[in-house]
Amino acid sequence: MEQGARQPPHVVIFPFPALGHVHPMLNLAELLSLSSNIHVTFINALSIHNRLLRCTDLQSRFGRFPGFRFKTINLGLGDGLPHSSDDIMAVLKSLRTTAKPLLKELFLLDNCELGTTDKIIGQVPPVTCLISDGILIIALEVAEECGIPTFHFRTSSASSFWAYYCIPQLIHAGELPFSGNDLDTPIANVKGMESFLRRRDLPSFCRVDNLGEGAFQCVMSVTLSTLRTKGLIFNTFEGLEGPILDQIRVDIPNLYTIGPLHAHLKNKLASESKGKSISSNGLWEEDRSCLKWLDEQPSRSVLYVSFGSVITLTKHELTEFWHGLVNSGQQFLWVIRHDVIKDKDDVLEVELKEGRKENGYIVSWAPQEEVLAHPSIGGFLTHSGWNSTLESLYEAVPMICWPQLADQQVNSRFVGEVWKLGLDLKDTCGRVIIEKMVSELMEARRNEFLQRANEMTKLARASVSEGGSSTRNLDRLIQDIYSI
């Protein structure tokens, strides 16, 4: 680098090691690399990174950016993925010791020389700022110690963040915690959600039976730590969560709503003719045969069923879904991950194994974004993970929601009651109700949901188009990084 020449900024991006967090933050990393000559160091857990390397073409996706590199952390927890709150706590505990030395090294070294293993030839400028997953307090602490400005990125919906943010008021008003009974009792102290939020729509850790020791304290300190940052990034758009975003802005004025990120990235790649989006983001190998099967099905006739990358189901729950789906008579495409079953000693029934069965087709991992964009898909039975929700609404696919944890309960309430994009199957899992809901979504109320879904899709597409709110907010984020 010439003496006196201004060096480009260098951003460290650090997600929590789970697919639902890594996937949108990788999309942001690619957008930053495409839109500017910002250097990006992406910190990934070794277990996740190795899986991504096996299943995704990381080299062609990121190797073309000279300023991009990965750094990995060995969590020392094997290559299993977090499935429960205990697993998540174990990861957070491990990061407290394993992430610290790497972060310090990155933040304190000026112009570090890098070898080819870092995928960067030459020098990397000193770190300008950190974009950290909002749940990684350790990253913020080290950044503060080293004087590095931090932005938080919350990979959940803004609405669920807001519900977490209101936990102190809920405790103060005696609305938290609550028992597993009377789950339809309204919740009055989450501003902006008074008219529709019930106990059952709050994250499951709010229920006394699931309440881990110190859980509220931990969630509160994580959520409030965002007040110490320069701003908060959300994978959402103004047209979707505007009223709740306005509530958040009262306390955290600097929000960057830049989603849906998967679509934002696709648009950017298309508009700059910089190649096709690499849609494979999985930790498992995609079974693309399902796309061929979908090609043979009539328009809008297939229900896509997937519960994301984290949650596990009991054999009983899987069986109820199987009978409900088969009895509905609707065609379905179902993702049953190899590690989906809760009890390690249980084995999957033969009808739940991969292949074509009854009125369905089963795969262990699907190219979900492509599946949802396929004209044969007419509905999505989902666990309401935030990425799945955004991917579905972007393609105008109505949903049946079966949420289990974290932000999923809040998301599904918004899908059913606020955005009216589908049905909320929360807290039940019986074949009769499943069959009824599938018929309602795919037949009886199909037009009503499709109309709403089309309206929402238009808003989503406008937000990531030229001049749209998410496009402008990404530009603002880049400018703010440059001005540090």
Ligand code: UDP
């Ligand atoms: N996904 C996929 N193939 C599948 C199932 C899921 O590519 O068969 C992707 C999906 O597109 C989404 C992510 O996995 O981007 C799941 O994230 P989400 O936030 O919905 O749920 P989580 O896995 O975090 O519970």
